[in-house]
Amino acid sequence: xxxxMKLTTPAIALMMTAGAASAQAAxxxxxxxxxxxxxxxxxxxxxxxxxxxxxxxxxxxxxxxADEITAAIEAGLIVNPEE
Numbered sequence: 001x002x003x004x005m006k007l008t009t010p011a012i013a014l015m016m017t018a019g020a021a022s023a024q025a026a027x028x029x030x031x032x033x034x035x036x037x038x039x040x041x042x043x044x045x046x047x048x049x050x051x052x053x054x055x056x057x058x059x060x061x062x063x064x065x066a067d068e069i070t071a072a073i074e075a076g077l078i079v080n081p082e083e
Contacts, residue, residue, distance in 0.1 A: 024069060025081035035063040045078060052077070 028036055028044045038053045041064065056064055056072045064072070072078045 024066065028081055033063075035065050036069060037063055041078070044081065048078070 024034055024036065026032070028040050030040055030043075031037075038050060041053065042048055053064075054060075056068055056077060058068050058071070059065070069078075073080045
């Protein structure tokens, strides 16, 4: 492995992590795990139903991850808490 690759690989990983983390707002992600649970999202947006949350949870793991949150905001299904 070259010196450049040794330095580049961690930098790329850090940028990817930083990008994913930026999708979550601390005002919603109260436990700071980088994902929105249904109770966290419902506390911030009382109008969201559990059925709607299940639709947003594309991978079905019970949590909204960065890509799911971003997709929901871009589709206008949840509000961007940064606005």
